[in-house]
Amino acid sequence: MVKSFLLAFPMMVLTFVMLSGGKMSDDPAKMFAFAITFLFVNILFFLMIRTGKTDKYRSILFISYAVCFIISFITHLIELRGSMAISEANMLDGRTPFCHIVIPMTLIPAALTKTIIFPGTIIGSFASIASMFVLWIGASLALGRGFCSWACFFGGLDDGFSRIFKKPLIKNINLKWTYLPYAVLFVVVVTAALTLSPTYCEWLCPYKTVTEFAEVTSVKILMQTIIFVSLFIALVIVLPLLTKRRTQCGLFCPFGAFQSFTNKVNAFEVRIDQEKCVKCKRCLQVCPTFSVDEGSIDEGKMRITCTKCGKCVDACPKKAIFFHVKCTPLNSTFDRYRVLFLYPAFLFLTTMAGGNIQDAIVKTIKLLTTGSMF
Amino acid sequence: MNKLKTVLGYTWGFLAIFIVLATFMGRAYFSRTLANATGVTVSPWYSGGEIAMTVDHGSYKTFVHRPVFDGLIWDRKNGFIQINWEPFSGLPPVVEERIDYNGDRQEDFLVKLDTTTGNASLVAYSPDVVSVENTYKLTKGWAVRVLLKKKP
Numbered sequence: 001m002v003k004s005f006l007l008a009f010p011m012m013v014l015t016f017v018m019l020s021g022g023k024m025s026d027d028p029a030k031m032f033a034f035a036i037t038f039l040f041v042n043i044l045f046f047l048m049i050r051t052g053k054t055d056k057y058r059s060i061l062f063i064s065y066a067v068c069f070i071i072s073f074i075t076h077l078i079e080l081r082g083s084m085a086i087s088e089a090n091m092l093d094g095r096t097p098f099c100h101i102v103i104p105m106t107l108i109p110a111a112l113t114k115t116i117i118f119p120g121t122i123i124g125s126f127a128s129i130a131s132m133f134v135l136w137i138g139a140s141l142a143l144g145r146g147f148c149s150w151a152c153f154f155g156g157l158d159d160g161f162s163r164i165f166k167k168p169l170i171k172n173i174n175l176k177w178t179y180l181p182y183a184v185l186f187v188v189v190v191t192a193a194l195t196l197s198p199t200y201c202e203w204l205c206p207y208k209t210v211t212e213f214a215e216v217t218s219v220k221i222l223m224q225t226i227i228f229v230s231l232f233i234a235l236v237i238v239l240p241l242l243t244k245r246r247t248q249c250g251l252f253c254p255f256g257a258f259q260s261f262t263n264k265v266n267a268f269e270v271r272i273d274q275e276k277c278v279k280c281k282r283c284l285q286v287c288p289t290f291s292v293d294e295g296s297i298d299e300g301k302m303r304i305t306c307t308k309c310g311k312c313v314d315a316c317p318k319k320a321i322f323f324h325v326k327c328t329p330l331n332s333t334f335d336r337y338r339v340l341f342l343y344p345a346f347l348f349l350t351t352m353a354g355g356n357i358q359d360a361i362v363k364t365i366k367l368l369t370t371g372s373m374f
Numbered sequence: 375m376n377k378l379k380t381v382l383g384y385t386w387g388f389l390a391i392f393i394v395l396a397t398f399m400g401r402a403y404f405s406r407t408l409a410n411a412t413g414v415t416v417s418p419w420y421s422g423g424e425i426a427m428t429v430d431h432g433s434y435k436t437f438v439h440r441p442v443f444d445g446l447i448w449d450r451k452n453g454f455i456q457i458n459w460e461p462f463s464g465l466p467p468v469v470e471e472r473i474d475y476n477g478d479r480q481e482d483f484l485v486k487l488d489t490t491t492g493n494a495s496l497v498a499y500s501p502d503v504v505s506v507e508n509t510y511k512l513t514k515g516w517a518v519r520v521l522l523k524k525k526p
Contacts, residue, residue, distance in 0.1 A: 018398060089510040091420055092456075092517060110414055112446055119420040122409045129416075130405035138397025142390040193446055196419055267386040327383030329376075337387075344390035351398050 004050040007339060011045045014347055019354040033361035040064075040357070041350045048342060052335070054310030054323075058349070059159060062149065065353035066156025068360035070210050073097075073153075075363050075373050077212055080126065085215040091119035096212070097127030100136050100152070102201055104185060104258040105192035117196050135352075142344045144263035148249055148256050148289070149309035150345045151352050154207045158248045159309075162240035162288055169242045178250065178290045178305065181257035188254050200254055206232035249307070250289035260304045268341045269324050270308060272300045273331075276320035283312035283321055300330075308345070313338075418442040422456035422517065429471075433464030434515070441475055443524050453522050454507055457485060460515030465489045475522075485518055494518050 019038055025031060044057040051057075074084055077097075081090055090096060098120040106129075109117045121128045139147045148155050188200040201208070203224055209232035214221050231252075239247035249256050263269070272283070277300075283292045291306040302312075313321045323338040324330065363373045397404075415421070422439045429436040436459055443453035455475045459465055468488055472481040484497040485506070492509045504521035 014395075088508065089512055089517075092422060092510050093512050094416060094421065109417070109446060110412070113417070113444060114412070114414050115417040115444070116414055117417045117419070120416065122414060122416060123405050128405065130409045131401055133408060134401050134404040135397060138393055142393040142397070196417060196444070196446060267383065267390055325383050325387040327379045327386070329380065340384075340387045340390075344394045347391065348394050348397075351394075 001050070004046060007049045008042065008046040011343065011346065012042050015041055015045075015350050015354070018347065018351040019358070027362075029362045029365045030358065032365070033358040036361055037354055037357045041346075041354065045342075045346055045350075048346070049339070052338075053314050054338065054342070055314045058149065058310060058346075059156075059163065061349055061353060063156040063160040063163075064357060065349065066153060066160065068353070068356040069153040069156075071363060072356045072359040073211055076126070076359075079374055083215075084212050086119075086212055087215045088217075094119060094121040094125070096120050098129045098132045099127070099201075100132055100147075101154075101205065101207075101253070101255040102198045103133065103136055104254055105188055105198050105200060108189060108193040109196055112193075113196075117192060118198055118201075139348060140259070140262040141266055143308065143348065144266040144268065145256070145259045145304075145306060146266075146268065146308040146345055147259050147262070148253075149307040150349045152249075153352065153356070155246065155249055155307075157207075157210070158236045158240040158246045159288065161237050162244050162246055164241055165244065168244040170239075171243075173243060173245070173290070175290060175293055178303075180251050181253055184252055185254035185257040203227060204231060206236050206248060206252075208232075244288075245290065246288040250291075250305070256289075256305070256307075263304055263306065267325050268308060268345075269326060270302045270306055270310075270313065271322060271324040271330060272297060272302075273320040273322065274300050276318045278318055278320075280317065282315050282317060286311050286315045308341070418444055422458070422519070426477075431464075434459055434461065434466075434469075436469075436471055438473060438475065441522055443522075449524060451524050452504075453524060454519045455522055456517055456519050458512070458515055458517045459487065459489070462489075462515055465515065469516075473520075475520075483520060485520065487516055487518055489516055492516065496520060 015038060019034060025034070041061060044061050048054060048057045077084055081095055086096055096119045098118055102118055106116050106118065109115060116122065116129050118129060123130045139151045143150055191199040204227065206228055208228045213225060213228070216222050216225055235248040235252055277297065279297060281297070284297070288309060288311060289305055289307050291303045292312060293303065296303050313323060323341045325337050325340055328337070367373045419442060423442045424440050425437045426440040427438040436457060439456040441453055441455045443449040457473060459469050467490060468486060470484065470486045472484045474480060475482050482500040483503045484499070485494060487494045487509060492511060494506045494509045496506045502523045502525050504523060507519040507521045510517040
């Protein structure tokens, strides 16, 4: 107990600084939201340390983050431009917030034309392009594809839906489907370069259903809207419910595919201790992003797509799966590897989630006390 | 050698927490540095391109952007030119302006905008001027995009 508290205490200090931004608000609603958020995240972190369970408590914060992000984002957009719909005038004004999923599509045009193919702003304003690039670079260096389970403000949605049923109704999924995100990545990067427009955002992004979308003013935009709503229902709700997997993240997201490569440039990985492993394949059954297969069990390491969510680590009955720091000895008894990973990962998640959770609490208090969220 | 690798590994892992702190605490600074170092701008297909000419009418100004034909490597055959009129408060009910978009001292089109309804009409004097693509009510004023064909 004392050891757990001592390990959790530095996180309390860090989260206090990051959530408060170094200053406290005088607004009682904001103070209340800060206190609730601070307690919420630190209880979760303490439980992570105390129980040794990672994914169990990560998922609570991750799903809360996604839900609160949507509440906060939509109300913010309505305050900023009066609607969830983006008009062409909004685009010309650069009033579209930039999202990390666009990053892979922007790189070739940026290299060749020195321009970013997105109707946002480079710096300043709300979710500017340079600012989101900085977040992406920081998260990639610290966590690799851990971005998808510890930073992505959308991932919590299909993560949440994948946990509703106790058992999967669809069990056998051919692992060939896991190459689909690379195909989607290739297609959107090439088409974005050829058309100089973010084609995934325009045609395929399911999350536009719950954040923002183009104002329907033509048959083309109506078709785009039908496609992204259908993809949201299929990939974020229905398939996660039926398969108990994060199907949008694991089988479709081009950013996820792109982000897999960053697993090579950061210090953390998930390994399997061959001596302890009894090949029960529990990890293979629970991995939400199809990042374990027979080959990875034999090799003792996860596939490149691993998002470091920790679900396999929690589920392994023999404690053969463990977080590992590259270049250090392979020894699953070392809990210090896990703690060393949890600090940057949890701090990243808390800092990203904290503002949205606090904002959603404040908006909810406003709704309850005044009848309006604005 | 193994000990050195272990020390380096732990150092690498330990640095991750500082990367996270620096990412958030220095986000504004790093964003500006990244923008300045790369010099990237928003694609002219969205921003309308740089302003090439400003005409001061007293109560309002006309901003003529450069023609946009930008492609990934070569220019495209079809493009547009954006004209902005600002601010709203100084605009007459109808603005009417002749534009020489390519600077050859020959007027290329006449554009007329009803600033109460946003309806615009165009008279082309040059074969490379196609039509009005759309009119846009922006934060500061009105904008019109005129479709163009690239001269061979």
